[in-house]
Amino acid sequence: MKEKERSSDKIENELIRSILAGIYSIGSTLPPERELAKEFGVGRPTIREALQRLGRGGWITGRKGMPAIVNDYWSKGNLTTLINIVENHHTITDEFIMYLLEFRSSLTPTYMRDAITFNQPKVVALLANLEQLEDSAESYAAFDWDLQKRCASLAINPIFLLILNSFDSIYVDMAKRYFSVKEHRALSMSYYHDLLKTALKGDAMEAERLSKTTLAKSLALWKDRKK
16 A cells, blocks of 8 residues: 555656646646556556546546546646645746745745744844854855744744745755855845844834845846846
């Protein structure tokens, strides 16, 4: 049974990667079960199990006696779909990274505000040793992600951290690309210092405004990186 579950997991992820890569485009059909079973060297029940999970994740629509249709996963998907995409991030496009950054720009100001409102001293402590932060992409990426997750955990809404946890496998690699540019590191260091000053004053609304403004600048820098 365990071997079967491992096989179906592998097949599910292989099919997701094929959909993300456009091998199976939106609106097209997957091969029939018997062809997939032959391709992956497994029995049809294993294929059926993988297809059922893809259906629950919004990737495909099954049809009795006919091949499944590939959905527009952006409109038919759910949180499971998002997690699937993140787990297969080696196929993620620049477009999807932009979506993640825009999503973070909407989310971060709120949990920064709440973290300072309800746990001001702990936020100050997180920012108290900025001079020890090494000027490298790796150090900034690790520090920034740790700061985001800890501040999310200090907000009163536990869903913030649950959402961020879903991005564990992709965020640091993505952030290393962003922080490889010195100008980007300088902007973030300025933000960290300003956020510390704001936290020391206990000004939660200013922290929200500051985060929103800085993240908008970060997003603009990311968009302009290839120009």
